[in-house]
Amino acid sequence: MIITMKKTATQKDLDSIISMIESKGLHVNMISGTSYNVFGVVGDTTILDMKTIEANNKVESVMRVSEPYKKVNRLFHPEDTIVDVNGIKIGGKEKIVVIGGPCSVEGQEQISRIAKEVKEAGADMLRGGAYKPRTSPYAFQGLGFAGIMNLEQAKKETGMPIVSEIMSVDKIDEFVEHVDILQVGARNMQNFDLLKALGKTNKPILLKRGLSNTIEEWLMSAEYIMAGGNPNVILCERGIRTFEKYTRNTLDLSVIPIIKKKTHLPIIIDPSHATGDWELVEAMSLAAIAAGADGLIIEVHDHPECAWSDGAQSLKPKRFKELIEKGRVIANVVGRSM
Amino acid sequence: MIITMKKTATQKDLDSIISMIESKGLHVNMISGTSYNVFGVVGDTTILDMKTIEANNKVESVMRVSEPYKKVNRLFHPEDTIVDVNGIKIGGKEKIVVIGGPCSVEGQEQISRIAKEVKEAGADMLRGGAYKPRTSPYAFQGLGFAGIMNLEQAKKETGMPIVSEIMSVDKIDEFVEHVDILQVGARNMQNFDLLKALGKTNKPILLKRGLSNTIEEWLMSAEYIMAGGNPNVILCERGIRTFEKYTRNTLDLSVIPIIKKKTHLPIIIDPSHATGDWELVEAMSLAAIAAGADGLIIEVHDHPECAWSDGAQSLKPKRFKELIEKGRVIANVVGRSM
Amino acid sequence: MIITMKKTATQKDLDSIISMIESKGLHVNMISGTSYNVFGVVGDTTILDMKTIEANNKVESVMRVSEPYKKVNRLFHPEDTIVDVNGIKIGGKEKIVVIGGPCSVEGQEQISRIAKEVKEAGADMLRGGAYKPRTSPYAFQGLGFAGIMNLEQAKKETGMPIVSEIMSVDKIDEFVEHVDILQVGARNMQNFDLLKALGKTNKPILLKRGLSNTIEEWLMSAEYIMAGGNPNVILCERGIRTFEKYTRNTLDLSVIPIIKKKTHLPIIIDPSHATGDWELVEAMSLAAIAAGADGLIIEVHDHPECAWSDGAQSLKPKRFKELIEKGRVIANVVGRSM
Amino acid sequence: MIITMKKTATQKDLDSIISMIESKGLHVNMISGTSYNVFGVVGDTTILDMKTIEANNKVESVMRVSEPYKKVNRLFHPEDTIVDVNGIKIGGKEKIVVIGGPCSVEGQEQISRIAKEVKEAGADMLRGGAYKPRTSPYAFQGLGFAGIMNLEQAKKETGMPIVSEIMSVDKIDEFVEHVDILQVGARNMQNFDLLKALGKTNKPILLKRGLSNTIEEWLMSAEYIMAGGNPNVILCERGIRTFEKYTRNTLDLSVIPIIKKKTHLPIIIDPSHATGDWELVEAMSLAAIAAGADGLIIEVHDHPECAWSDGAQSLKPKRFKELIEKGRVIANVVGRSM
Incomplete structure (x- = not known):
């Protein structure tokens, strides 16, 4: 100092x-x-x-001269962290993991149907929101526990691990029991009580970058989880808020090599929330793979124009499949599989 | 639309x-x-x-052509909301309310001593953090319930209502019983579970603007509280995150006339967190009064260089008193008392 | 409207x-x-x-419902614009063009030496600054006309067209005579007198995005050049200013598919200025190619630690060559050559 | 360092x-x-x-530990710079100067009429644009030299010094002869060739902060002018670009005490361009005076709905007069006249 x-x-x-x-x-x-x-x-x-x-x-x-984070710092932990999710490994230098699924779980039929489609397209895991952070109190707030049950059933049917967002401490037991990766959303990146509680579990945590948080603040939030004793942190870039309003947020792909340099944690990219526009998702996904990302989390819906939330940024299963096929070729070029 | x-x-x-x-x-x-x-x-x-x-x-x-908020919209509720805090009125066209106190409660002796000093200087209410949202897991996290007890004792000694930050739903009963104004910090402005729970109380809520949230998002968060049934919302601007790093954040005083136009809710200004620099607090406080703010919330510490948090932005009681004296003259010019 | x-x-x-x-x-x-x-x-x-x-x-x-730009609008000009620079074509669906060279021309020996190295590495064109926009009046301001002469000599020696930044209207004749692509820097993107004057030439113009300009403002500046009669506009993204300070600017790669959708103009990426850090240049270059960029402009210096400006973001020729080799494989995957 | x-x-x-x-x-x-x-x-x-x-x-x-600017640094020049404009003094601790007038000069009759109105309202100087930097090539670009002549005639009729924006080096002789304060607009704040040329004149220069420039960059641009030999620099804050779009820009009033601390130069505020909304101009003007500004530059038009540019942010003369009357009371409170 x-x-x-x-x-x-x-x-x-x-x-x-x-x-x-x-x-x-x-x-x-x-x-x-x-x-x-x-x-x-x-x-x-x-x-x-x-x-x-x-x-x-x-x-x-x-x-400051030294970084304020220790456990997430590559300086003190040179080898890559690899997070194991029911046998699927996130991080390291091999597989790039693809997570697909709708913004919101809308019912058993919908999530089971889309789960099969994303699996067929080549996805490794299923995403779906049961508890939804919505700007408006009048918007659909998610199916809650019923949505979690629907996800679990879809998991049984497809074998894919499930990823869902946790919004409060009182739901931790429910998520630990039923969900494979607990997602901390951008708005909760500095909900420190939630981070502390997640640090006491041993579940994989997908920590999204807050839409206006610096890389250092993001790593300090990861440090909260690791300091609590949970080493299974996966970082997720989903765009930052800037003056530019053409896209919902500005996807900052330079974080990929930066995170690789500063930390040992895996980093995945969410091009759907970052751009808010399905027409941009494929180009940004391929760019993320080329830049060295460890995974992608992408919104997929078979009837985006009827989705209960965020239809504008959802890919149809056919396009999602094409994206994965193109992605695989680039993954091979950078020495990885997908 | x-x-x-x-x-x-x-x-x-x-x-x-x-x-x-x-x-x-x-x-x-x-x-x-x-x-x-x-x-x-x-x-x-x-x-x-x-x-x-x-x-x-x-x-x-x-x-959108119409605003997405209803209950906070002045269009449907033309007269000013006045929030009554133990007889002290925030909002309307009369008194400008001053809230002073340390960033963190550090113990009974400290908060009682500073409470007397801020009261003598002319403050109406006492602020102090018992639960602290800190970027680093290794930083002081607040005294917790003991801090709330210390604040309550200082309230007994001085008669000033107390303001403190609530960070999670499970502390609501504690805050409803012991605290007069429940502060929602910038990092929790979109912690919707917390907002919903606060909407079910009838306590005054001080809703800080998130450091990267638009005015519309801020008002939608106020809408969450009002939609739950609690009309006692006080808005607080505390600076937004921009490219400029000379100040901690950029204080956006233009929100004062905007909030007055768009809503019926009171708006107060926090120049201490906005600037992060005690040398700028007086100028920004006087500017806020001239622009029509309904109140100020200012960090005061008698030994800033020994404060357990945020010393750099704290005024000493003597300077705080001078600020109030200068502020009163400007308050009179704009037709209010202070 | x-x-x-x-x-x-x-x-x-x-x-x-x-x-x-x-x-x-x-x-x-x-x-x-x-x-x-x-x-x-x-x-x-x-x-x-x-x-x-x-x-x-x-x-x-x-x-507004319609875009305010006409000549740059793909709606009224569906086919891609291809800018011909001494036979090298920028835009369209074939070649991805690579421009390399030092930030500043430092003398004949330096620019001739580096020109040979970047050509050997696989570059198509040579960049070098003769007139330098510097934040400080005390910093090196460029060699001026002597630098332009040095570039022209390097062009004779290597056959590569040259790209250099023009900062004022009174240098237009000099640039039209000696330079192949006239670069408008980020700070001059809204120097409308300069844009108007360049609109009256028929030289290829490399129009960098201002560091805080929206995509629409950028296209309106291109419209200035095209409205003057010059159709040879090449857009260049070089990072935007955001709250994040780990990188010099935030490279916004989502502009690539957006520019392709909104306009018919070619778009190239400058990862060197965007990141300000040579360690990030390769990853961002590969990402740009994967996302569909029409070219790259990269700073190369054989002794970055002795460069007269911007050494921190310059690649050494060896790394530049490796970058091109990796880039070629990705270019092939997306159906282009490099 | x-x-x-x-x-x-x-x-x-x-x-x-x-x-x-x-x-x-x-x-x-x-x-x-x-x-x-x-x-x-x-x-x-x-x-x-x-x-x-x-x-x-x-x-x-x-x-860096030390600031990179020298001549503008208060450390090496402790006393306030006072710029004399035909006998009117900007800076120091006495008068707060008010500059009023339309965005664009639209003809002799218009500027003479408005000049009389702003003088009657209490303004000290007249502003008006003759050369206009417009985002669109299809928008009104200003009357050019005819506009300067109109301003000079209005000056003869009212005795008020005139302020107008200079956009390029080739107009310097014209401006030095006919204009009292040469304004450098936000878009040209880093047009270094223009700054160097203005440094060789001895005219008062009104240097607007670029909409995305840091305080340090702004002071470095002032340093360019002073390094050339011209000490008559007046700084002008006009809002910065942020994520918030309710206002055109975000007015950063904290620069007032910062500029006073870091430099010896006068600082004035432009609430019209900062907010883009006449309804916010009065509140922001009073705030600026309370915060210690040395002057205000405000757009005034008697028929804003017919103005050739920027009508939305123009005050009518009657409201401008009211603003000055309210401002005087606050000026007195902070120990100055207006």
Whole structure:
């Protein structure tokens, strides 16, 4: 950590900061510049609160040098984490995993029918929302537990593991029992109580990036889960909020090589929510594979114009199948299977 | 609602959309343009899902004309909502309410001491965090229930109502019993389960704007609370996330006249979290008063450099008092007291 | 164009708007809704100024249905534009063009040496900056005309066409004579005087997207060039400014399918400026090819740590060659050569 | 400047960086941390290019401690700059200057009529656009030199200095002769050729912040003008581009105290372009005065619904007068006149 002191800081001011830091078992080096004096703090600086140090009115600025995350940091854990979901492995350098299914579970018949179609198209897992975070209180809020039961039945029929979004702590037991991958949605990425509770399970967690969260904040949320004892974290980029409104969000594919460099966790891409437009999903999926993603999660519906939510971004099963076929060729080029 | 059809849409395509909409009890008018055909949908369009209509591949775009919120809409509720907090009124055209206190409750002695100082300085209410949403799992997470007890004791000593952040549904009973204004933090603005649960209480709710949420999304979250039956919503702007990093966030003061125009709810400003820098708090507070804010919520700490969180943005009691004195003069100019 | 009138608008207010619009030769249809009255305007609405109509205080909002651009619009020009640069074709469905070279021309020896290396690696064209837009007045501003001469000599030696940035109208004659593709940088994307002047040449123009410009604004800038009579416009995405600071900018690859859908112009990608980090360039280049880009423009320097500008984002020739080799395989998969 | 070296850097790597820096006359201090080695560079680091140093693949990151601007820096020039415009002083602690007028000059009669109205309302100076930067090539581009002549006549009639936007270097002589304050628009804030040319004049320059430029970039553009020899720079905030679309841009009033702290230059606010909505202009103007702005530039038109551009954001003269009257009371409260 680098602390820059104002020129007006007296020796007493400097000493006061130094003794505060040293009292925490850290070591301080000082560099005298022309306009400022600078402290370099050596040791485990994750225990220091930057904002409190900045509160000293003789401090100009505080900058971190080391990352504030430890368990997700590749520096301390060089080999790739591979998350095992009922025998399907996410992460590593082999298979690219494809998760398909509707935005919302609409009933047993619908989810069983679509499950078969996505399996036939080549998907590895089934997604479907039972509890839906909706901007409007007047919009369809999901089938709830009945939806989870419908997913479980579809799993029995197809053998595919199921992925569904969990929105609150009081549903954890239900999800641990019935769902294979627990998804934390973008709006809950910093619902820390939920993250802590998920850290105490050993279930695979699909942690979506918040729509306005930095990569560092995202990794800190993963750190919450890992710090609780659960190493099975899968990161998922689903677009960030920018000034551009042509797409619903802006898909940030550069996170793929960044996440690979900074962490050992697998990273998958959700082109459906990122773009909000099915016409863009195939191009972004192929791009994600080329850039090194470990998986894709894609919305598929056989009657998008009748879907109860998010029809505009859903692919029909036929197009989904074509996407997988094209994707496989690119996967092979980058040395992986799909 | 305006639906623009692609030029390639056939009469059959047009008829299919029309019959879908009319089946929901709405009426359709059609305008034939040079490049597109346009439908105007008349009736209560909040029941239509824009995304599902866009899923039709003959639809070019869908645009709302009416706002999707009803209960918070000034159109249907012209007079100002005034939230009564133990006799102190927030909203309307009279008093501007000032809430002061530390970021975190650090113990009984600290909160009681600061409570007396902020009261002496002229504050109306006391703020303090007992449950803290922290980016890092390794940072101080708040004193929890003990902190709530400390706040209640400080309330007894000073007579000031207390404001504290609630982070999860399972703490609602505790907050309803002990806290006067329940704050929903920026990270939980779209924690819809929490909003629904708060809608079933009749407690004043301070709803902070999410750091990357639009005004419309913010109002939809207020709609969740009101739709549940709780009319006591106070909106709070605390800065939005932008490309500019000199300040922690960018305080968007233009929301004050916008909120006054669009809704009947009171709006208060949090310059401390918005700027992240105590040196900017006074200027932004005076600006907020001049722009018509109904209140201010400001972090105050007597030893910011020792605060357990967010010291950099805390005012010392002496500066807080000066701020209130300057603010009063501007409040008088805009026809209010403070 | 859709004009929504406030409920408080009287018949006289409505008539006044109608007669204003009809006086311009356009036709108006009216839809009476429950909360608002809505006008649909039929005809060439590009002649109407939205802001002026919104100035009427009985107008709630104004929305465009048709795009405001004509010459760049694929609706009126369905076949792909192919820009011919000394026999090399950019656009269409065949070759993906690769442009490589240093950020700045640093002298004859440097540019000739690097030109040979990028050609050997497989590049089609040479890039190099002679006039440099620098944030700081104290930074290296480019070699100016001498740099252009150095580029021309490198072109003679390698046969590769040259691409360089033009920053002001008074250099147009110089560039038309000596440079093959005139690049308009991100900061000048809305330097309308420059765009107008380039519209009067018939040179290929590489129009970079402004770092905070919408897709529509970008296409309107292309429209300026085409409206002036120059059809040879190549669009270039180079990242947009967002809240995320890990990368210099956020590369928005979804523009590739969007640009292909909305316009007939070729689109190339600049992963070097977008990410600001050479370690991310290869992954983003492969992703761009998979997503359908018509070309890549990449910074290459044989001694990045000694480059006079932007060394951090430059690839060494060896890595650049590897990138092209990998890219070719993906190009083949998507049915193109490289 | 702080340079963080990767843990994998060898002693030879460290020595190579040190000798490069020392060869430029700067001094290096080293701090050995647990995960990284850190260099502190002492001396005038504005001569170092951060990007080139980052190009070294043993360098983890480079951070500046000192600001990269010198002439605009309050550290080296503590007293306020006061720009004298025909006897009217902008900056310092006394008068708040008000500039009013239409977006575009539409002819002699219009500008003379509005000039008298804004003067009567209490304005100090007249604004009007003669050369207009328009997104669309089909929109009104301004009257050009005829507009400048109209402004000069209005100046003769009212005695008010005139402010108009300059878009290109070839108009500098015309503007120096006829215009009192030369405005650089947001889109040209990084048109460095224009900034350099304006630096060679001694005219007051109104430098608008680019809609997506950081405070630091804005100050670097001011540095370009001052480095050329022209000290008469007035900064103008006019809103930044964010995800929020309710307003045209987001007015960032926190820049007022920041600019006052970082620089000695005057800062004025343009609430008309920032909000794009006349209904928000008064509240934002009063807020700006309360926050310490040195002036306001406001669009005024007596028939906004007929204005040739930007009618939606123009105040009528009567409302403009009311705004000035309210503003004066707040100006007095903050110890200034208006």
